[in-house]
Amino acid sequence: MTAERLLAVRLEVADGIGVIRLDRRPVNALDVEAQADLHRAAVEAATRADVEAVVLHGGEDKFSAGADIREMAGMSHSEMLVHSERLQAAFTAVADIPKPVVAAINGFALGGGCELALTADHRVCGRDTRIGLPEIQLGVIPGAGGTQRLARLVGTGRAKNLIFTGRALGAEEALDIGLVDEVLPAEDVLPAATVWARQFVGGPALALRAAKQAIDLGAGTDLRSGLQIERALFAGLFGTQDRAAGMTTFVTSGPGKASFTGR
Missing domain, CATH: 1.10.12.10 (Lyase 2-enoyl-coa Hydratase, Chain  A, domain 2)
Incomplete structure (x- = not known):
């Protein structure tokens, strides 16, 4: 916690595992402050010797709805040129954590939420998950790595289809195309992600x-x-x-x- 506000994203460490927890209610929208908190948490997880694996977690009923559209709607072109660099830097900091990273996804992971999940090495989601990149429906494209990481993960054809249409996938379809790696009951998502991370504690x-x-x-x-x-x-x-x-x-x-x- 800072002197002025509660952190929207924070790192919690126990037994060699760092949990990067999104905590900006009600939908974990990633505004400018949350992006800065995410960047800070990622750098801390990367550099702390007592963190050997990382879990990304948004809560028991949601992962993240993505960027704060109300905030972005008021930005000019020149402001977005500056902001987009900080936005990508925050997500790149997560992708660059030199340790195994797993995303524990419950509920929806849309827009920036999906892009954050894409920075992980492994993705576990609940059966109720909806995941996708709907930015095209706002007249823009994904700007936090979605066009690049999704194409590398599922192939350019599938990535174009998902980004062009902006549709969200259910858990089973996401599993079928390789967007997620495991589908489980919602209550099992975080425990399973933690088990995946724990296998690397004490490892090389x-x-x-x-x-x-x-x-x-x-x-x-x-x-x-x-x-x-x-x-x-x-x-x-x-x-x-x-x-x-x-x-x-x-x-x-x-x-x-x-x-x-x-x-």
Whole structure:
């Protein structure tokens, strides 16, 4: 909490897991202040040594309705040029967290809410979830990474269909096209996301970071360049204590017996 207001987005840490919690009622609309809070929480999660995996969570009945349209409606072109840079920076900060990130999605994840879910490495949603990018119905396009991350996740054809129409998907259709990874009863979403995150606590943090970097950076380039990225990150891990522990323990005791320190 700041001296002036409650944070609309905050980081809560327990047992190695950081929960980035959206808490701007009634629909977790991401106004300018919430975007700043999101950026701050993402940077904190990225840099805290006691955070080894991250859960994005909006609550038991909603994830996020996206940007605050009332706020955006009054912005001029010149104001949006400045604001859009901050907007994208907040979401990019979440995508750049060098740790496994899972989105726990209940209710609706629309517009910026969907774009925030797209920054995660894994998405768990409730059976009542509605997810999509309806910006076209406002005469604009997604501006917080939706046109880029959705296309990379589900393919350009499906992304164009969803963005051109602005329609929201139900949970099962989202699962069918790969937009989400698990569909569960609403009450099981956060526990399942937490279980997914917990498997990485105490794991090889540097290797996990390198794996995420290799996949994310490689997805935006050609195969040859991606292989060069992979080779550099792979070789770099041979300078870590975790690699030495993992390989030595494998040779002496078999797989799955190593203890990692993140160094």
